Amino acid sequence: MSEHPVEALLRPPVELWSAVAASATGAIAILAPWGLMMPPGLAYAAAAVLFSLALVRARQALRVLRYQRNMRRLPRYQLRAERIPLSRHKLFLGKGFRWTQRHTQRLRDTLRPDVQRYVQPSPLYHWARRKEVAWESTPGLKQAAHLLRHSAWWNPLKPLPSVGGTPALHAVEPDEEDVWMNLGERVGHTLVLGTTRVGKTRLAEILITQDIRRGDVVIVFDPKGDADLLRRIYAEAKRAGRDSEFYLFHLGFPEMSARYNAIGNFSRITEVATRIANQLPSEGNSAAFKEFAWRFVNIVARALVALRRRPDYQHIRRYINDIEPLFIEYAQAYLLREGAPDWASDVEEIAGNISERNLSTALRGRDRKAIALMRYLQAQDLYDPVMDGLLSAFKYDKTYFDKIVSSVGPLMEKLTTGKIAELISPDYLSDNDNRPIFEWLDVIRRGGIVYVGLDALTDTTVASAVGNSMFADLVSVAGHIYKHGVTDPNAEPGVQPQASLPTISMHADEFNELIGDEFVPLLNKAGGAGFQVTAYTQTWSDVEAKIGNRAKAGQVAGNFNTMIMLRVKELATAEMLTDQLSRVEVLTLMSVSGVSDSSDPLSGVDFQSRNEDRISVSEVPMLTPAELVRLPKGQAFALLEGGCLWKVRMPLPDDRGDPAMPDSLASIAAAMERTYITNDHWYRVNDTWWHESADTAVRTSSENADDV
Template sequence: MSNRYVIEALLRPAVELNTAVVSGMAAYVCVQAPWAVALAPSVSYVTAAGFAALAVTRTHQGMKIIRYRRNLRRLPRYVMSTKQIPVSHHRLFLGRGFRWTQKHTQRLQDTLRPEVARYLQPNRFYLGARQLEMMTEHRLPWLGKLLSADTPLNPVRPLPPVGGNPALHGIEPDEKDVTLALGERVGHTVVYGTTRVGKTRLAELLVTQDIRRGEVTIVFDPKGDADLMKRVWAETHRAGRGDELYIFHLGWPEISARYNAVGRFGRVSEVASRVAGQLSGEGNSAAFREFAWRFVNIIARALVALGERPDYTLIMRYVNNIADLYIRYAEKIIQAQLPALQTQIENNQQVLGEDDVPRNMQGQPDALRIWAIEVALSSEEGKKLYDPILDGLRSAVRYDRTYFDKIVASLLPLLEKLTTGKTAELLSPDYQDIDDTRPIFDWEQIIRKKAVVYVGLDALSDSEVASAVGNSMFADLVSVAGHIYKHGINAGLPGGKEGKSLINLHCDEFNELMGDEFIPLINKGGGAGMQVTAYTQTSSDIEARIGNAAKTAQVQGNFNNLIMLRVRENRTAELLTTQLPQVEIYTKTLVSGHQDTADVNADQDFTSSTQD
């Protein structure tokens, strides 16, 4: 087989082997019986060496043809243990492959020609074995097991059930290790692939390398895949980082670490954004979401002012009973700034009766106490006291209870889901409970320790809770990224190393986690060392989740690295194909014709030609 010609001829019989056999026989004759070919012994050995060299060359060329044809039907088995995964501090190992060039486009096009179909389709022995396997499934099961045995000793063993087109890899027999420069990862990476084509296995490969490099590794898994969780656990302990591992799993709260999704923030208003951001903002719902944001923000500000850390349980408690928070905060601020007003409140409570309470405030717990405080604050003395948090609480308790219940109707179901059962123990941890040995983590602590975190959200059981927790975590990460960008991870703490830590985020099925919180994470998180690797099926999944084509394009535009597994949607495939250059391919056309001779005296009547 020669590579000198423009058009390769690889899908054909390996005729080079015929020459190799004849040359080998000639070399044998020259050595064993030089008299048979009338050669002197001194000449016969030189001639034999020439024939042997030709035989070796032709055998090598013929085996290339056979290997190429075999690859088009069945790829060589490629497996590796976790110990064999190469780990580099400069390159990221992705697998085996080759650089696609015009030559490979030409080869793939050649496989579509009907005359070469016999080189790509299974032979009749293979098809007969599969048919016999089906016929003997119940009568002779041992024969079916024998025919389907996955061993090189079985010449008709079935093809692996991986799907796809083997020719895409088979057209290049000489595959090499494919790597990505680690410096390119800060531009973020997206992996597209339809269901069950290896996205999670690829995630395991990349996560393993990140863990062994000693970097911060955070894995978001909406499904809560046990295999992925076990892989993270095993690789962390294999790398000697077992003490740095945190597993957060909504499906297994007994073994899960605890995380307060609204307990850490740069600004108090972030608490309201993380809670209200999970509510629908479409159409008329936008107004209710804005009210829910304001109401949660009032509660969060009051809790922080009282020295308490916000969590979902406290927010739920005071959404249902804002009067209790109002009384607590009012008494504290009055005692601190205007203690003389406390006597007036006590007098008001003794003088006023239930009939004096305005109708819109009746029915609330401690309505008389609330009204006594309101009367005192509305007095000339009380007007000297101004506190924005207190004013917000005053406006909240003035709402009619029936009206108030209507405008927080969308907020309460979400909070109920986040504070029901054992989930509440994970999302609203009790920092004072010394009997609970489950660790509590936050992202700043994780990044400083260079820890490994697995987050299983159990979306198959409750997608709304999974989405709320996932988006809250993303919002928290964005806040931490902003802090790192401004102050560094150690924020001036003594003993800390200078520079930014690389933070590897692996988001499996990330379309389930998509929200407004995710966009700034990939848009601006790179400056803080965030390196996002996202895995999803199609680009339409992202748009279906966001509901906005412009935001979908914004998300896709922030991924500089694209890894495309097998996909079924043309729109997704075009994300790759539209970036590839157009190349020319060659086709063979048989042209034949004839031409009459005009000269009557000529010896021939016509001329013919055939060419390709």
């Protein structure tokens, strides 16, 4: 390789000539030393020197040839799943190199017109591609066309891999190495950007595989419900001996899915209303209706918890549509606890004296027992914040009440229709449903692996609502871990609490479908609780469109310390990476020729000519958005560890003969059914915890009555 300022790699490999000449001279020195007029001893020494020179020059020539070959076609990079490297301190990303000024220089050199024959496929290759199509239906030439398109080692004209892009972006460094990222950087979260079908899911598989084998708690959100990704996660869980810790939640396959109450676990009772109201539109006049919906959902949730009933979507929907039964139930429970001994007879007497004609418009048509309870409570000197909220909702005119909560009605209908209702509003006391009910804190304590398929292609609204409720639940769990750790209050005596927090690796594919107000605190506050988020999306405009606010989108982007960018088609997204890079100096070699004549007849010089090479220096960006648009599939640029730019390519999957890979989703369901924990066990384990939480929630609701 040249040590001169201008590196010339796109040129004929002239080193071969000196290698051949040195080898031939060395052979003559051994076979016929007299031809070089040397004694044998001196000839053999000279031959050793010549062969050493030939070896050095041949290696230099082969390096140039390999560099030029890679410009057209990179060598295949494929790894079996079990051979993906694993480290306890670093994260494997693939093969690559750190991008520097030298690589920018080499990439600029490939654009010169005079070197295109070293960068572009040969004319014979283009002839083969034309004939491959022309002979496809020609009798007698079909076989030739088949051979031309066959990708085998013996075919010198085989087609290029179907990865597109420009191989030169990676070929500028022939000596690639394994690329590792320090695990300490993952708590700063990772953003993966790339357009459709360029390798985001493959990168997710590589990262998830390592997280599972490392023993992390792994949570994967997949809005599409990719079957191949699900199979890969289950295979890696099985290979690591953690298949008993695997939980599948899939809205598209409710019959094989575990169950999850999206609003049944919380630190503060107000979280229930927030998780539901956050799914409603908040622009313009909708903001007021969203606040009304929050208030009435909060009233219902507080009453359910006070009655020692776990809130779920079914209960919320029922009592938002008709709050009267809940009011009666809570009023009777409250009077049994706080009222006079003869309250029942007093209420019955009041109910018997009610005349429909004397009732206000808002109370006409209502149950007389409910009206009697309302009048009795108003006559007593008793105050309860939950009762106060129920009374205010009960006194509204039914038509008016339906109008102000109309925004939440369609959402609740979607969440409580069909088999999906059984998944997100589980019946804890049912003896006929053996599907487990999981809770995030318990999954973290067990060191579990959870795959969440939201089936967003079928119903985006339900997928977004459930996903955001899960995010909000995880934020609540992170707050609990901050304050109390992950110690199980129901653990047997003598069991030692965990000395350190578990690592919770969360992967959110297509996270622009899921992002909401719940996602931001998960990024900027949950890192200290062990959460490390890896988010995948196509363009940053998807995120801005989902959030609806560019400043908020910038707030989200600012929480990702590591960025991995595959091929993107939007320049604004590409500039998120390129604008963070410095500018570098590149050299340009310019040939200058000139001639001048002399008009002096007495001068002995008739003309002068000159030829010179000038080296000029110019400042250019280290990387431009155009390069990111031309990336081949499976390749990426990564900003790691404080802005260091790495060029990476991921290995292709090799699943042939993998014994851990399930054949289908049905085989996963059968395997999980054998390891499922039934709901009876879940209810017994959590019964004490729930009553304690209910008591705490009631006390919290009483202490925070002013929040309603």
